[in-house]
Amino acid sequence: MNIIPVTKDLSLKRTIDQGTADQRQAVSEILQSVRSNGDEAVRQYTKQFDHVDLQDTLVTEAELEAAYASVTEDMLAIIREAIENIQDFHQRQVQQTWMTTKEDGTILGQKVTTLDAAGVYVPGGRAAYPSSILMNVIPAQVAGVKRIVMTSPPQQDGKLSDIVLVTAHELGVEEIHKIGGAQAIGALAYGTETMKPVDKIVGPGNIFVALAKQLVFGTVDIDMIAGPSEVAVLADETGNPSYIAADMLSQAEHDPMSSAVLVTDDRTLAEAVSREVTEQLQTLPKKEIAEASINDFGAIYLAESFEEAIDAINELAAEHLEIHAAHPWDVLPKIRHAGAIFLGEYSSEPVGDYFAGPNHVLPTNGTARFSSPLNVEDFTKKSSIISYSKQALEANGKKIAAFARLEDLEAHARAVEKRLEADNG
Template sequence: MIRIIQSSDKVSLQSLLNSRVSNQAEIAGRVAAIMDEVRQSGDNALCGFTRRFDKADLTPEQLRVSEEEIKWAYSQVDQEVLASLRVARKRIEDFHQKQLAKSWFHPEVDGTILGQLILPLDRVGIYVPGGTASYPSSVLMNAIPAKVAGVAQIVMVTPPGEDGRINPYSLVAAAEAGVTEIYKIGGAQAIAALAFGTETIRPVDKITGPGNIYVTLAKRMVYGQVGIDMLAGPSEVLVVADSSANPIYAAADMLSQAEHDSMASAILLTHDPVLAEAVAMEIERQVSKLPREKMAREALANYSAIIITGDVGESLDLANTFAPEHLEIMVDEPFNLLGRIKNAGAIFLGHHSPEPVGDYLAGPNHVLPTNGTARFYSPLNVDTFMKKSSVISFSQQNLQALGQDIIRLAEVEGLKAHANAVRVRLGLE
């Protein structure tokens, strides 16, 4: 049963916040060993780890998905599901097109030109969970903004099933989204292959996409060798609700995250004690009907709670403290509260905007910051796959006008050669 606690219970609140931090030292050692082996043994290490972890016996030549396998995938998928994937693809693409920034230049009257050159990355890797699971939505959410940004080479890695195949829905989603290469590898070994390269896989410039703790720690370890999007943790939803909220809806939305993972978090903040009790009862009724009931119950018992606050203002303050991945505002006038929200990955306003709408086809990206990192991280977006270069072209007139300021600033920092690079142009040496 989910806990109901008072916002005045600071010990329980702090415990709930702290529960999102896990001891990763032991796992980090294993991840480092896996990555070292991939660096040293390349494809052979990848095949060995795929046999060990995924129970799939592949040769190096079988790591890359072939065109025939993609054709097979199209023959396996339900045509109505394919139509829905295409609806999602179009909506996600349209949303991300609006994020595109353009290079710009600002000429000044003396001939100086300043600007910014915005270019796509050349080659990116996207990680998609796989094996027994199928996450075509994650394929779309990672690949489409990269495609919109103009990335020429989009490399997908995902673990195979025991038969050595990739789930057909994931393959079809990759083809629809414009992925250029697909490899049957997962876990920390896949991140190592993308970062360092092997005989078969060329290294990428950036790695995106969520995964388990092994994938997350591997991404942390390769940061600097390549770019990464963020360090994702278990999924989270936080619902702020008033008496206008339907307890059936609130419970369903909380369970939509609890079924993800036994470490997922589902939190309700409300100043209505009657609603709190109704949602708790409704969660108990609905959870018993879920195929993933055991997993959901673990998440509810260990990482979730219903918190009774003093008023909606306190609920919003606590929401900002949690900085959740998904924030639902289930109140009468949700747009009136939007200005109070500071920290959230994605914000769902109103009674008819459940979190799964954002997971699949609303348009905004579902790869979101977790574990409170919405305080400083943004959702995956087109900018994730682009880089910016400053452009500076000073005129002689402007260098004459500003040169002494540059010299003074360089000299106060003790950098005489910096100052001299300007002095010689001003005829002062």
């Protein structure tokens, strides 16, 4: 890897793929067809794109039970422990309805209400991602969402991956449909004869899924439009080159467009990490993917000071940030922009992906400047509560009416003054 000086033009940020005009048109047509033709359109597109002819897309209880035969007890125990860890973390995010009463008798507050239904999209294709199920379903369940619908593209045999089914079953997800692509997003947003619509859609997918989520936003809420995965490592001279290289490659193997960046003020470490990345690449099963990622979107930035390195990290606003430093907790207060922050050499990014507890659905492409990981609050909505007292209106009514007239809204002003006149007899 090339070692280059820190500049104002850092290369972690990439343009989020907005798709081609043909892709956008195709997705728009699919959504419109699903909205108009329901299940028939879903079956048609499933046959066309997934090459599976399904008359009933709903996963059966028999399919769920059969899936357990291929999952070892050891793996099942790991999944169950991960569920406990993730549930425990998200329980701490729960917000309560609150009220406050003023001396004049006015009551103000905020009512927290759980969404009625959420849709979780789980990618299929070449790999199964049970961790995606955990991270998207658990915060919805902790929030109290009563109906959770999961969709995932079917395999060639018309079924879903055993590990996907087992993970969903362990969480108690009862409504699982063998549907993928834009047609799944359309079914979740608009509903069909066999699927009621949801209020929010979460979960990653390919460009067609991402475009579909963009187009249905407003009919339903969505989590985010996520880009390829990314990690930035901030390290001083105490960093372990082998660990840092391994963590950079753990992101690089996701996707040729994934990004892995090291920012350090120590040239010796930079050179050692560069050598380690080259060496460790040779034995990776996904060498071709990881190598493309490192070559196109990887970088080692050399700062003149550790403070300059921290500034560069804040500019990058990475999805995952690892801090390999002698005193990582002293660095933490200086970090303003990152999706998830991993402190110390034992906090490898995959710890957060699967097991620690915090959510791994994170803002990408610099959006950590203004957004947060998926959390329990994402599955709730808030209503303001206002109970104004007679005493408060008498004290403030004229000021409210004046403000309304400032905006040339006479009816607003009169609505308040009617009450003042009535009270004055």
